[in-house]
Amino acid sequence: MQINALYKALGLTLGALLVAACSSTGEINEGESETVTEVEEVVTEVEETVEDASTTAVDTSAVSGETLESRMTEAEAALLEQTVFYFDFDQSSIKSSSLAALKAHAAYLAANSSASVVLEGHADERGTVEYNLALGERRGMAVRRFLLANGASASQLEVVSFGEERPVAMGHSESSWSKNRRVEVKY
């Protein structure tokens, strides 16, 4: 019921705006200021209408709408917080454990066309420097392809490889290596 009230209010607003838009195009010469006033009036009316239902109802409906949105943002944000994705030795295929978070990044990029990311590919210290540079790029490209397939656009994605040159863990065992074979998503 509360939601209905909100929809009604929105519907009225939209309707008023449409009317206003039509009338403004109709009255090119002199109607400009009038039209604007009209719109404002209608909007005020709408607000009044909503207020008429119940003050409490309007407040809750607004809050509930926001909560719904913020829940999604929270869930997305939790996924978006994961910005480092790991790989197996000499492999550039994305692990299944990375998919949910990468989908969230893709969704965020799809929804925010002005956002862009640098996908930094890295390798562990084992093997050769140039091969690892290529491997880091492969990993970055694998993430790029996944983000593209899930809604991001090419112009938002840049891949840079640092090979084995920028480890995050300095040790010489698998516990360090597994942290270094990674792609970092950097906004």
Next chain:
Amino acid sequence: MVKQWISILMLLMMTGMAQAELVIEVTQGKQSAIPIAVVPFEWQGEGQLPEDISGIIANDLGSSGYFKILPVANMISQPTALEAVTYSDWRNLRQDFVVIGRISIDDSGYAMEFHVLDVHQKVELLRHRVKGKASQLRDIAHYISDYVFEKLTGIPGVFSTRLIYVTTNRERTRFNLNYADADGAREQLVFTSKDPIISPAWAPDGKKVAYVSFESGRSAIYFQELATGKRELVLQMEGSTSAPAFSPDGTRLAFVRSYLGNPDIYVMDLASRKTERLTNHYAIDTEPQWMMDNRHLVFTSSRAGGPQIYQLDVSSKAVKRITYEGSYNARARVTDDGRKLIYVHREGKNFHIASQDLHSGQVHILTTDTDLDESPSVAPNGSMVIYAASEADRSILAAVSVDGDVKFRLPSKYGDVREPAWSPIFKN
């Protein structure tokens, strides 16, 4: 007056640099190492010589693994002139050869005269004189080492050659490209950056180096003249550009360009700066290196799954696989005589330097006592391979002879040392 000051300044610099960052430690010599005594040379000038010439020569010959050096303390006599030599002294010490010499100074600089004596034949084998300035004392010593080495082994000496290599701090926030004598002495900074520097490579004339720097945020190839420090951004293409390799005739540069995640081998004509794509494969193609015929490249490719070494005909673009043993073979170098391929080979969990005979295909693992070996670079006489290895949590330089008999390390006092590249033999 000014000249005097400059020479004093240079002397000071030289002595300071004598305490080099890298110091050779021989860990394994040849079983058949030749016993040789390098008697301290007589200094005929005043004061003290800023460099221990005979000490440097003894160190050079000893570090090659081809010679076993008699410690000065064990010498019965220390002759500096032919007339003063008593051959029986050296025969009793079981020496095959003795080097003696004298150093003098006059207005034109330093002069060294030395003799190599054959203990068994009791004859003077060779006599030579070399001159130089105060700043060239180490160069003179290395020249003598090269001369003696070649006369006694038949292999050109590489003691006068240089190394370039990358040093980094532990945090990887500082990268230095360094230049030093082949024995690690007289280190000088070529280029420094907070961003990674990789893949240094020598131009065949030894006057210029190419390297990859990430200073612009992504990899690009730069040239730098060593004498002037003049740098040039040579290749930065969309995607990444890396792995420069000069052709032996100096007319072309092979490199890797990766666009949309697909690294392929390219070549640039250095005169026209025109580039041409040589491989076109969805796999990783990287680490090109020329063979001496200026016509073939060896390179690493993952086209069969893991990395393996392939050979590429630059004209026909025909590709042939060369390595088959093991699941990881990469970063190949070819000896100048075209007989051996040196590369990084994964064996179980470890990475070692391997040598493969290009005719018989026989593979020989050269290193066993170092871990995570990478970046092999072959000395221009084809006798030694310098490479980077992991030791006690650090990256150090180590070297092994192409036959695996001789091993030495160049440990550094701080930070990580990586990506060594051995210079060509400098021709005057």
